[in-house]
Amino acid sequence: MTENKPHSILKTEDLNIGYRGRNSDTIIAEKVNIDIFPGQLVAVIGINGIGKSTLLRSLSGVQESLSGKIFIAEKNLKNLPPLEQAALISLVLTGQPVSKNLSVFELVALGRQPYTNWIGRLTTNDLRHIKKSLRLVDIENLENKKCYELSDGQMQKVLIARALAQDTPLVILDEPTTHLDLYHKAYILQLLKKLTRKTNKAIVFASHEINLALQLCDKILLMQKNEIVMGSPKELVKSGELSRIFPSDLIFFDESSSSFKIKS
Numbered sequence: 001m002t003e004n005k006p007h008s009i010l011k012t013e014d015l016n017i018g019y020r021g022r023n024s025d026t027i028i029a030e031k032v033n034i035d036i037f038p039g040q041l042v043a044v045i046g047i048n049g050i051g052k053s054t055l056l057r058s059l060s061g062v063q064e065s066l067s068g069k070i071f072i073a074e075k076n077l078k079n080l081p082p083l084e085q086a087a088l089i090s091l092v093l094t095g096q097p098v099s100k101n102l103s104v105f106e107l108v109a110l111g112r113q114p115y116t117n118w119i120g121r122l123t124t125n126d127l128r129h130i131k132k133s134l135r136l137v138d139i140e141n142l143e144n145k146k147c148y149e150l151s152d153g154q155m156q157k158v159l160i161a162r163a164l165a166q167d168t169p170l171v172i173l174d175e176p177t178t179h180l181d182l183y184h185k186a187y188i189l190q191l192l193k194k195l196t197r198k199t200n201k202a203i204v205f206a207s208h209e210i211n212l213a214l215q216l217c218d219k220i221l222l223m224q225k226n227e228i229v230m231g232s233p234k235e236l237v238k239s240g241e242l243s244r245i246f247p248s249d250l251i252f253f254d255e256s257s258s259s260f261k262i263k264s
C-alpha cells in the first residue's frame, strides 16, 4: 500500500539567505531545509539579530534569497506570477506602513486586492470573505472604526483579519505580538492556533515569546548561529536544543516546567 503523505505548503531546499554586497554577500543562514504542512502553527525563534525577519521575508518572496529553492504548495516561488503568489501567501510585517485613515472594514478589504477587478469593486464573494475574516478574529464590532482609533492589540487583530481575507493557505507574520501585554500576547497566539485548526491554513510567525510558543505551536523553527533546527516543542526540549539559544549566564531552560527561568 502506498503511503498518503500530505503535500507540504512550504518547503525549502538548501536555501541560503542573506544580503548581497558589492564585494561579498552577508550570509544569514545556509542550507535551510524545512517542510511545513497545512494546519500547522510554526514559531520562528532565536535571539535578536539572528535572522528571523530575513528568513520570513525570504520565504515570502519579499527579499531575494542568495541561492536554493523555495516551494509554495509545491510550486517554485521563483516561477510564480505575482497574482498567483498573492493567492498563496499573505504576509504581515510589523511596522509596515498602513493608512490609519482607513476604516477597519476598508483595511481588511485590502486583503481582497489580488482578486478584485481593475476598479477594485468588491463582489459578493469578496464581501463574504471580509465578513468571515472579521468574525474569525472577533472584531465585527470594530468594522466602522478608523484605524487611528484602535489600540495596538486591536490593530494587530485587524492586520491578521486582512491576511485572512486574502484567503491564502499560508500566512506569515513577523512578530505579531510586539507591544502587547502578556494577556494579549497569549490571546493573539491562541487566536493563531485556533485559526490553523478552523481553517487548515499554515501559519508561520517570528516571535520572542518562547514560553508561549512552546505551549501553543506544533513546530518550532529554532534559529541559531550556523544552524536552523526544526522540531516539535517536545522534540526540542528532549534534544536539549532549547538550552543553547541564549548565553547561559542569566537564564536557563527548566525542563520540568518547559520554560525559561532566571538563574537565582
Ligand SMILES: Nc1ncnc2c1ncn2[C@@H]1O[C@H](COP(=O)(O)OP(=O)(O)OP(=O)(O)O)[C@@H](O)[C@H]1O
Binding pocket: 019, 026, 028, 046, 047, 048, 049, 050, 051, 052, 053, 054, 055
Ligand atoms: N538591509 C540589510 N543589509 C545588510 N544586513 C542586514 C539588513 N537588514 C538586516 N541585516 C542584518 O541581518 C541580520 C539579521 O537581521 P534580522 O532583522 O533578520 O534579525 P531578527 O532575528 O529578525 O532580529 P530581531 O529579533 O532583533 O528583530 C542582522 O545582523 C542585521 O544587522
